[in-house]
Amino acid sequence: MNMIRERLIFEISDKGKKGFTFPELDVPEKKNLTDSIPVREDIKDFPQVSEVEVVRHFTRLSQANYCIDKGIYPLGSCTMKYNPKINEKVAQIENFISAHPCLDTKVCQGNLEILSELEDMLIEITGMKAFTFQPAAGAQGELVGMMLIRACLEDRGDPRKFVLIPDSAHGTNPSSAHICGYKVKEIKSNKSGTVDLEDLRKNMNKDVAAVMITNPNTLGIFENQIKEAAEIVHSQGGLVYMDGANMNALMGICRPGDMGVDVIHLNLHKTFSTPHGGGGPGSGPVGVQKGLEPYLPIPRIKHKGSHFSLDENYPKTIGRVHGFYGHFLVVVKALAYILSLGPDGLKEASETAVLNSNYIRKSLEKEYHLKYKAPTLHECVFSDKYQKKHNISNIDIAKRLIDLKVHPPTMSFPLIVHGALMTEPTETESKADLDLFIDAMKQIDREAKEDPDVLKSAPHESYVRRLDETKAARAPRLRWKP
Amino acid sequence: MNMIRERLIFEISDKGKKGFTFPELDVPEKKNLTDSIPVREDIKDFPQVSEVEVVRHFTRLSQANYCIDKGIYPLGSCTMKYNPKINEKVAQIENFISAHPCLDTKVCQGNLEILSELEDMLIEITGMKAFTFQPAAGAQGELVGMMLIRACLEDRGDPRKFVLIPDSAHGTNPSSAHICGYKVKEIKSNKSGTVDLEDLRKNMNKDVAAVMITNPNTLGIFENQIKEAAEIVHSQGGLVYMDGANMNALMGICRPGDMGVDVIHLNLHKTFSTPHGGGGPGSGPVGVQKGLEPYLPIPRIKHKGSHFSLDENYPKTIGRVHGFYGHFLVVVKALAYILSLGPDGLKEASETAVLNSNYIRKSLEKEYHLKYKAPTLHECVFSDKYQKKHNISNIDIAKRLIDLKVHPPTMSFPLIVHGALMTEPTETESKADLDLFIDAMKQIDREAKEDPDVLKSAPHESYVRRLDETKAARAPRLRWKP
Amino acid sequence: MSYISLSQKDKKEMLKVIGASSPQELFDSIPDDKKLKRKLKIPKAKTEPEIMEYFNQKAHKNKNNEYISFQGAGAYQHFIPAAVDYLSSRGEFVSPYTPYQAEVSQGTLQLIFEFQTLICQLSGMEISNASLYDGASGTAEAVLMASRINRKSKILVPKTLHPHYREVIKTYTKNLGLDIQEIKYDDSGQISMTELKKHLDKETSAVLCQSPNYFGVIENLDKISSLAHESKALSIAVVTEASSLGLLKPPGEQGADIVTGEAQSFGIPLSFGGPYLGFMACQKEFLRQFPGRISGETKDVNGNQGFVLTLSTREQHIRRERATSNICTNQALCALRATIFLELLGKNGLRQWSWQNLQKANYAYDLLKGIKGVKSPFSGKVYNEFIIQTEKDWADIEKGLMKKKIIPGISLEKYYPELKKCGLVCVTEVSQKQDLDRFAEQFKEILSA
C-alpha cells in the first residue's frame, strides 16, 4: 500500500477549527489581571484543527512506524523485548497517575512501597547494596555513577583525573565521564573481543578514578576476566563501573555485585521490559556497593516496619539529578515485570535471549562475517565485510531489511567492528520471527552478489524511500514555517 | 508498502506456547467432580500462542482495516461520523463495566438514571412519548416496532395482514415485517423519489397494518408529504412506522413525532456517534406515541423523584427481546454525545451533514448521474450510468476508490437506482477530506474514459487485490481446518 | 464540544460551490410547517471535562464496587486480560463499518473467520456465524431456524432454560404461529425425561436444552438429542456460560443440530447487561437456513488468500423479506474480544479456566450445603452455579449479606414460585478461597440470627 504522505498539522490548520474546549470560566473574570504583565500576541500559525483531524493525523502517523508490536526488532544493545500489556495497565491506575510528587508521605505509602520493593529486587538481581531511581535513562545513570565515584574518591582525598573506557563501549560512556569532569582514556580490546588486561594494567594508575566496563560487552561477549580487571583497578584505588545495559543476558545467572563491580546502572527500558516509546521515557537506576551508599542522590526511601518515608539526611549525597524521584511510572512497570516472571522466569528469559541470539548467529555465520569468534550471549555483531566485496555496506543491508519487513540491527557501534550489524533478538521472539529475519539476511546476501542494485536503492516498499541524511544536516530545517 | 499476508492464528500455534495463565487453584482440588458428567477431549488444533504473538497478530490485522479514524468513510445510510474518544472513555468507567445486570436497583441507580435520561432526550429530539433500549440494533428495533404495532392492532381486534414498504427501503424493513408475521407489499416511488401517494392510497386498506417509511428516505430526499401519507394510513386504521436511520439530517430541524409517525427506531450507532465496531454492537431504541406505550418491552425504567426502579408491570407488553436491557454501554456513549453537543450542536451537526453532502453532490453532478433531481439532505445517490458507457460499473468505481485512499459509497441499495453509489459524508469531515473524495471520483471518471482497465483491475494498492466473491459462495470455506 | 471540521472559510466556499447562501437554505425541501420552531429542550452543550465529571458522578451513584458478588444467571464475572482491552480498543477495529468492502476490511474479516473457527472447535460444529445480538435472541433465532428447516411448529422449551431466554422466544414466535410448550424439570434439576417424552411427537420441530442449565446443573444433552432425533425433531443446545465449553463435551458431540448461546464470558465485561455476544453454530446441512453474517475464505486476482462476507443470498439486503433473519449490524467488536480472549488463553488456559470454575463453585456449594439450615433442592452435578434452599426468605438473606457487602446471588422466587426460599449462586475463577470462606461464614451467621 503506497501511503499518502501525512501532511504536517500546520498545513491543515484553519482559523476557528477546534479540537477541545474548556468549561466556561466560573469565577468573576478580571480583565485587568494582565495590566502590568507582559502578555503575548496571538501565536501566529499555531494549529487550529478538529478532534477528528488530530485523531486521524496520529493514527496515520502511528502506522508509519515499525514497532515491537508489529514484528521482530533485533536492534543490538537495545533489548527490544515485548512490553507486556498488563504493565501498561497497572501504570494507569488512577491513584498512581494522579499522585502529586509533593504529597505528604502518609498519603502516598503505596508509591513509596513500590519504589522500595523494586530497589530490593534489583539489589537481589545484581548483588549490589542500594539503588537510586532518580536517573531518567541509562546515560543519566552513567553520569550519576561517575558522580558517585568522584564523590567517594574526593572524600578519600583526590577525585583523580582519568576514566578508562574500552574501545568497544557505547558513546554515552565517554560522554558521561566527561560531563563528570574526567578525561577519558581508551582501553583496547584484545583479539577475543574482551578488555585487554595488559592494556588496562598499563593505563591503570593513581590518576585513574575508574574503569567503565560493559558486561556482557557490546560484542555480546562475557568479560570473563572482569574479576581480574576489577582487582587491577581496585589495587590502585580505583573503582569499577559497570554499564548494565546488557543485563538481559545475566538475570539469575550471575551478579555484577559478586564480580567486583562497585557501581552499576540498569536500563529498566531494556532488561525489564518497559517500553522505549520511540525514544523514551526510560529509567536508569544506579546500584552501588555499601561504601558508595552515602553519596546516592536524595531523597531516599526508608522504612520502619511497614511505614515508608523520604529521607534527605545524607550529608555526603551528590544531590539531586531529577526534579523529583525519577520515572515513577516506569518503575511500576518494571516491578510488574519482575513480579510476573519471578526467579525462574527471569532466568528463563536470559537463557532464551541467549538461545535466540545464538540461533541467529549460527544460522548466519556462513553468510556474514563475525570479527570475533568468541562465544556470545544475548547478541552478536556481524559485519558487512563479505558483502563489501560487492560494494554493499551495512546501511544497504539495513535498508533492504526494511523491505523484507524486519527491523535492521544496530549499525552505529561498536566502533571496533567496521560495518557492524549488531543483532539482539531478545527472548520474546518466536522461531518463526527469528527465521523471518534469518531468511531475509540470507536473501540479502544472495542479492549482494546477484542484484546489488536492489540493495543500494532500498528500501523500496516503505512509507518513504531512502532519506537524504546529508541534506538534512547541511541545510537544517528543524521546524515548520509557513 | 506491500504487506505480508497475516497468517491465521492456528497456523502459528504450537504445543505448549502460552498467552495467559490463571493463578493456581486455591481450593482443594476434587478430581472426581467430573466423574459422571460428559467431559470433552482435548480440543484438537485449538490455538497455543504467546501474548506477543497475539498482540502482533491483532495489531497487524487492525492495520489491514480502513476506518473512520483513518479517513473519510462516505458509506451511504451508515452515517459514518467520527466517534469521539471521550465517549469511549466514559463507557469504560469501572462501575459501569463491572455492573451485573441483576444488581439490586439500590446498587445501580446511576445506570438507571443514564437510561432514563437518554430516554428523555430522545423523546425531546424525536417528539415521541417513550423509548425502549432493548433492541440491540436497527433491525431489531424495526422488529420491535412491528411487534408493537401488531400488539396494538390485535388489542383493537385485528392484527391485520400487510405492511406497505416503499421500493427504496433498506432490506431490513421487509425482513423485519416478515418476521413479525406480516406480508410485505411494495409501494412505488414517484419521479421525485418520494413515496407515491397515489400508490399508497391504492394499496392502503383495512388489511394493512402499517406503512414503514424512511425519512429522509434512502435517496437522501425528505418525504415532504409524510403528514399526508400518515393521514392516508391513519384514516384506514393503520399505523406509521418510521425507520429513523437517517435522523442525522433532522436533529433540531424537525421531529418525526410532529409528523404523524407512531413508531420509530433510531440507530445510536449512526446518528449518535457510537462506533460501528466493524459490524456492531449497535443500539436501536424504539420510540412510540402514547397509544403504543403499554406494549413496550419490559422491564421499563420508572422514577419517583430521584429514585429509579425497574418496572415489569405492563400486562400488555410484547415481552422481552433482549436478555437484559439492551446495550447499556452504547447508551452511555450516545448520552455523552448528546450532552456534548447540546441543542445547538445537534442542529449544527445536522446542518453540516447536509452542507457536506450537498457540496459533494454539486461537485460531482457533472461527472456522475443522479437519477433523482430533487433536493437531498444528508446523502445523495449517484449511479454509474455515465461510466457504464465505458463498461465501468459501480463496483469498479468502488474498488478504484480504495486505491485512492477513500472508502467507497454504499452500493447494495436503494434497489431503485441501478448501479447506485449512495454517498453520505457526515458532518465531521473536513473540506480537505471531502475534496479528497471528490477529486478521486473525478479522476475515476476520467479513467473510465481514458484507462478503463485500471478500474476493472482495481484495487491495486491494497492489502489484497480484488477478491473473488463468487468462489467464496460457491465452495464455502467458513472455518479453518488443518 | 462539537465535532465539526469546517472553518468559517470552508463553509463559505462550500456554500458558494453549492450556490446557497446558508446551510439553512438546504433544508428548503422540508415544508416549513413541519419544522421545529424552537430549540431542543436538552441541556446546553458540555465540554469534555464536564462530561467526564457528569459520568463519574453517575458511576458514583452505583455502589457495585463496594460488594463482592455471586450473581451469574446468564451474565458472568470473569477475569479479562489487559491485552483484550488494549487490542479491542484500537480505532481500526472500533471505527469501521461492517466489512462490505472486503479489500479494506481484511482485519475484521479474518478475525471473524478465526472467531467462527473457534466457535466451531468449542461447539463441535461445522458452521458458525459472525455473531448474533445475545444469547436470548440467538436462541429465538435458533427456534425460527429449526422451524424453517423442518416446517414444523411445536417447540419444546425446558423450564431449566434461562427464564429471559424463554420470554424472548415467546416474544419472537408469538406472531408466527409457533406452539411453545414448556417441559418441567425433575429432582435432579434436569429436564424431566418423562415430561419430555410426553410432549415429544412427530409435530415437534425442536427440543431446546441449556447445559449447564439455569440451575447450574449439567443436562444429559446426549440423551435429549437422541430422543429428539427419534421424533425427527431437531436438538438445539443452548449455552449461557460459555466457559463451560472448555470442559464439557461439545454439544456437537452430543447430538445437537444447532448450538447457540451467550459468549459474554469470553472477555466481555458485565456492562449492566450489554453489549454481549450471541453465537450460533450448526451442522453443515443446515447452512442455507442459517442466520447472520458469515466470513468465508477466497482468493484475490493474484491467487492470494483473502476473506469476504459470503452466502449473503440468505440475508436481508439481497433476499429482503425472504431472508433467514433480519439481522444486519451484529456484535463484531464483542466477537473480536472473544477471539482475542480465547487465543490468549489457548488450549491449556481454557481448560485451566473451566476447571477452576468447576472446582471453586463446587467448593462453595459444599461449604454452603454444610451449613445448618441450607439444603440443595437438586441432586444434579453442577458446573459454576448452583441452587441452595434455606430456612429464611432469600430476600432476608440478601439483605443481611448486603450489609456485609456481599451479594449472595439471585432469588428464584420470581420465575420459579414453586422453588421457595431458593437462590442461584455463581462462583467463578475470580473468587478467592478467602472470599468463599467469608461468604459461607456470613451466610451461616445470618441463618442462625
Next chain:
Amino acid sequence: MSYISLSQKDKKEMLKVIGASSPQELFDSIPDDKKLKRKLKIPKAKTEPEIMEYFNQKAHKNKNNEYISFQGAGAYQHFIPAAVDYLSSRGEFVSPYTPYQAEVSQGTLQLIFEFQTLICQLSGMEISNASLYDGASGTAEAVLMASRINRKSKILVPKTLHPHYREVIKTYTKNLGLDIQEIKYDDSGQISMTELKKHLDKETSAVLCQSPNYFGVIENLDKISSLAHESKALSIAVVTEASSLGLLKPPGEQGADIVTGEAQSFGIPLSFGGPYLGFMACQKEFLRQFPGRISGETKDVNGNQGFVLTLSTREQHIRRERATSNICTNQALCALRATIFLELLGKNGLRQWSWQNLQKANYAYDLLKGIKGVKSPFSGKVYNEFIIQTEKDWADIEKGLMKKKIIPGISLEKYYPELKKCGLVCVTEVSQKQDLDRFAEQFKEILSA
C-alpha cells in the same frame, strides 16, 4: 507469567542448529565461579490477575483520591483530553526505539518535528530539540550549554528558581569548575535587580530567570535579559509551568538566548513526579552547542518529504566525550502527549486555558488574602501560583485542612527558612469555584480556631 514464544519443539530444533545440548551450555563462557549457584530470592512468578490485584492494593494504600489538592511547585494538575491517552497508548508509538531507521520511523520523526515547531512557537525561538529528561536536568543542560558557548564560568541563579532545579544545577556543575551564585529576591517576590547588578560582570556566563517563578510571580525577563546582554552574559529563561506560555510574552521576545523547562503541564499526568518532559529551545546561532536529539526535514530519493534525526555530530554516539550532552534515550512518548495535547487545544484553547489558570488562581488569591490573619508577603503579579503567609504554622494549617480532605499547597519553610509560615498555593483550571470557596472557608475556620 512468562513472555517466551518458543515451544519445546522450537527450542530443540534451535539447539540442534546451534549444536548445543541445552541453553545452559551457551553460558559456558561465564567462569563457573562467577555464576550464581542459587535461585534469586524474589517472590515466585505471579499471574496477570495476581499482578492486577497486587498493584490495586498498592494504589489503595495511596489516599490521594480522597483529597482535593492545591499543590503545584513544578508539577501541575491539568485536564487531559481522552484523545491524548488513546492516541499515545497505541503500540506503534509506545513500542519502537529511538527512530534510528528513519524510513520505518516517520511517525515518530514527524511528531517530533511538530513538537519542535510547537515549542518554538510557544517559546519564540528558532530551534528546539526532541526533549530532555525534565525541567530540572534541562536547566542544568542549559547552564552547561551557556558555558560552552561563551567559555565563562560564573552562573547567576536566582533564589526564585525552583529549589530542586537549583540543586540539580549544583549536582551537574559541581565537578566542572562552574561558579554558581545565588541572587536574592525583593519585596515583589521577583529577582532583586540591585542584587543582580551587583553580581553581574564580564565573567558571568549566564543569568537564569524562571517566570512565573517559584513564588508564582511573573518576572521581568525582558529587563533581566537586557542586563545580562550588557555584560555579554547569556539569558536563560526557565519555565516550570508551561501553561503560562499561552498567555505570557514568549521568552524569545524578552531577550532570552536559551529557553528551557518542564512541559509536564501539556497532557502529562502528575505520576508521582515522572516521567515528565524537559524541553529546550534556543536561538539559531547556538545550534552547534545545543544538546539532545533533533528531527530535521529532508527528502527521499524520489524527492518526497521525510524526516531524520539530524545534526548528530553533536551527539555522544558520534562525538563521544566531546558531545554536547550525554543524553541518548529522552522523553519521546511524553513529547508525543504534549504534541497531541497542544494540537487539540489549538490556538484558542491554549489561550482559554492559560486565561482560566490566571483567573482562577487570582480569584483564590484574593479570597485567601481577604481572610483575617492571611497576608501576601509579595506584591508581584502572579499567574497560577502564589504565596500566602498566615499567623499559624503551615504544618498546622495543612493538618487541619487535610482533615477536611484538602491539601492546601506546599510549605516554604524547608527551602526558604526566612519565609516563615508561608505556603505556596497552586490553582489551575481543574478547580471549580465551589472548591475554591470551600477551600477559603475551611482555611478561615482553621485560622480562627
